[in-house]
Amino acid sequence: MRLSTKGRYGLKAMFDLAQHIGEGPVSLKNVAERQGISEHYLEQLISGLRKASLVKSVRGAQGGYTLARDASKITVGDIIRVLEGPIAPVECVAEEDPEICDKADCCVTRRIWERVRDSIADVLDSVTLEDMVKDAERLQRDENFYMYYI
Amino acid sequence: MRLSTKGRYGLKAMFDLAQHIGEGPVSLKNVAERQGISEHYLEQLISGLRKASLVKSVRGAQGGYTLARDASKITVGDIIRVLEGPIAPVECVAEEDPEICDKADCCVTRRIWERVRDSIADVLDSVTLEDMVKDAERLQRDENFYMYYI
DNA sequence: CAAATCCCGAGTAATTTAATATGCTATACA
DNA sequence: TGTATAGCATATTAAATTACTCGGGATTTG
Numbered sequence: 001m002r003l004s005t006k007g008r009y010g011l012k013a014m015f016d017l018a019q020h021i022g023e024g025p026v027s028l029k030n031v032a033e034r035q036g037i038s039e040h041y042l043e044q045l046i047s048g049l050r051k052a053s054l055v056k057s058v059r060g061a062q063g064g065y066t067l068a069r070d071a072s073k074i075t076v077g078d079i080i081r082v083l084e085g086p087i088a089p090v091e092c093v094a095e096e097d098p099e100i101c102d103k104a105d106c107c108v109t110r111r112i113w114e115r116v117r118d119s120i121a122d123v124l125d126s127v128t129l130e131d132m133v134k135d136a137e138r139l140q141r142d143e144n145f146y147m148y149y150i
Numbered sequence: 151m152r153l154s155t156k157g158r159y160g161l162k163a164m165f166d167l168a169q170h171i172g173e174g175p176v177s178l179k180n181v182a183e184r185q186g187i188s189e190h191y192l193e194q195l196i197s198g199l200r201k202a203s204l205v206k207s208v209r210g211a212q213g214g215y216t217l218a219r220d221a222s223k224i225t226v227g228d229i230i231r232v233l234e235g236p237i238a239p240v241e242c243v244a245e246e247d248p249e250i251c252d253k254a255d256c257c258v259t260r261r262i263w264e265r266v267r268d269s270i271a272d273v274l275d276s277v278t279l280e281d282m283v284k285d286a287e288r289l290q291r292d293e294n295f296y297m298y299y300i
Numbered sequence: 301c302a303a304a305t306c307c308c309g310a311g312t313a314a315t316t317t318a319a320t321a322t323g324c325t326a327t328a329c330a
Numbered sequence: 331t332g333t334a335t336a337g338c339a340t341a342t343t344a345a346a347t348t349a350c351t352c353g354g355g356a357t358t359t360g
Binding site: 001002003007008011012015076080084087088089090091108109111112113115116119120122123124127132135136139 | 151152153157158161162165226230234237238239240241258259261262263265266269270272273274277282285286289
Binding site for chain 1: 302303304305306307308
């Protein structure tokens with residue numbers, strides 16, 4: 001039940017882009033450095049995100065990536081589904097094209113996996129990149145507050 | 151974000167044992183046949199469940215396995231944790247011994263994985279083997295009802 | 301033109317998964 | 331008492347996945 005680095009790194013990268021909205025395209029080099037990720041590997045991940053129209057790219061020197069739409073319109077679920085595939089603890093309850101198993105109608109365990117799938121999706125779909133940026137800003141403020149009074 | 155066959159098979163096996171309470175020990179051969187699982191592989195999985203005191207074994211001819219306690223006292227979460235390890239979409243939010251990452255205090259993505267972890271755990275911990283058996287009985291009744299009236 | 305940067309496909313080492321294989325020990329029952 | 335049954339333990343393995351790396355091309359800016 002682990003997320004691979006694809007999902008983790010990809011979300012970090014998208015969060016990084018969201019934090020630098022309005023500064024023009026952000027190069028992968030910068031994202032990779034700030035987030036501590038291999039640049040080449042990140043290239044592969046962002047390629048998927050571009051094809052899924054979550055980011056836009058600008059080629060050439062001073063090029064880079066920007067979010068393809070407002071940070072409030074991109075959820076963590078959008079990103080994870082691109083990088084990790086449809087949310088599903090087991091094949092037979094995949095969000096798209098679930099693999100039909102012979103006991104689909106009477107399989108009791110299946111109903112549990114459906115509930116797990118839905119609860120994961122609920123969380124991931126309820127958080128936007130904008131939420132994350134605001135969260136980070138608040139954390140930053142709290143930390144400064146804390147440091148000031150100690 | 152997929153469960154391995156360990157968790158899936160293991161839950162099926164435990165459910166099978168729960169369905170045959172009161173019939174004496176159930177052999178792995180029977181469980182494996184009914185659930186369509188390799189017997190040898192199942193042996194490995196149930197070994198973990200025995201060490202975790204979720205099942206009791208009876209050796210020798212006519213031996214087999216029984217649940218170590220009442221079906222109402224064994225949750226899906228108990229079983230999955232034994233077979234798949236602590237519930238955690240990423241290492242740094244594992245239920246036990248989370249791997250400390252350097253940005254633990256300010257990592258924004260971490261908070262999301264914590265919420266995912268908790269929502270998965272809530273579902274898995276809320277379902278007992280007894281619930282599953284009752285669920286299966288109800289499904290069986292509904293199916294008979296349906297067949298009778300068509 | 302040169303440097304920066306995106307873009308694309310191949311290759312690869314390490315790990316995990318899902319078994320299989322072999323051989324033992326314990327017990328019931330004839 | 332012997333034999334079939336069934337749990338217990340360890341090793342091996344083929345396939346898949348993961349997490350990269352590498353090399354080279356296409357584009358744009360200065």
